[in-house]
Amino acid sequence: MNILMVEDHRLVADAMKVMLAEIDPGIAITPCYSTQHALSVIDSGKRFDLILTDLYMPGIDGIGLLVGLNNRKKRFPVVVISGSDNDKVIRLAMDHGACGFIPKTLPSAEMIAGLRHVLGGGRFFPERFADYDRQLRSGERNTATNQNASGLRPGQKQLQVLQLMADGNSNKQISQIVGISEATVKYHTSQLFKLLSVKNRTSCVREAQHRGLINSFDNESDQLNAVDASIIAAHHVANKSDDTLGSRPV
Template sequence: MNVLVIDDHPLFIDGVSLVLKQLANNVEVFKATSIQEALTLLESQSDFDLILLDLSLPGMDGFSFLQRFSAAEFCIPVVVVSAEEQLSLIRRALKANVMGFVPKSLCASDMLFAFKSVLEGNQFLPDRITQMLTRTTDPAVSFELPPHAQHAGISTKQYAVLVLIAKGYSNQTIAKQLNRTEHTVKSHTAALFQILGVSNRTECVEVARKRGLINNL
């Protein structure tokens, strides 16, 4: 298993490397202290199973990386690991389709759980951040089903899930916002993937936008 850690703090890199080594017996940790170094590394080796990204880096920041990463169409889960926990940054990262946001203040066991969860295909947010996002979710979001979405075979409940996926919310946050179980949200998400012919959240949002289903998000 290959993991790329993009961070400019050697002490953190050493610490998180010890956590990552607990994921499997064959974990190899690659380190990049700048966005340019990370992009250069990805050009020569793209078989990473996971990328950990700090948002605050010298030169280009983490969001610059996410933009270039998305344009290059890599299929590698990215987890933001940051000392900054402003909701505006978290929302922006989630809209960039990262698979998790892990505060650097988390203990090693919680970080390990987060990384395992993402590698299993789940999006991870700590409970307290999920609760903050839920309390501050934009009340003006419209879940009204447009005619072209209905013609595509998307139900009203599925469309509500699609809207919140496009806003970058995790399954847990969507479930709380819509007063549904996470299992129900996952079922609606799977149905959306099938309808739109995609296999992950990033593709789902991209295809939905191309088809004009969520133009204003």
């Protein structure tokens, strides 16, 4: 899992690294100490599963980073972490496409829960912004304000991984289809196990179908079609050239 962290205070950045290690010990963090540096890294073509940015920094601030990403048509999930809890600033971050806003005064356990939810495809903002977020999302249900990670519904990205898992795809195939690293697929899978209180893929799919989270097979023919699709996907991935696979940053 790759995370770009934009924070001009190195002490705060080091503390964030420790907290992120609790989410995934194998996490890869690219630190940037200015927005200008972050934008240059993004312009290099490197891909990230999440961008964490401070709000107030010398030069271009966190809102400027969001604007820069929008101008570049880059769609990375961005979470703003700030000492400010100002409503106007939070609304401004939301308007410019942030997926989350976490005050630095929030307990670390709740910060971790919020970041995990965003990594799962959800959104995380102070609870008082739930209605405003729903307006921005055109009525889409917002579950990001729930701070108990174990009680959260799977996010959009996790549901996508879940459906592909149910269709018989391997982690490698899912990573190619969704366009994320294989490590991120494994992370989403482990989080799904926790959310659904299961210990393996088979139980995960069955529980998800029982809850109506994904499509279930109506008959044997549907199941065979899914298996055929999985074989075709595997053949497609296996026959991709090494150059093609290697050109995709993870």
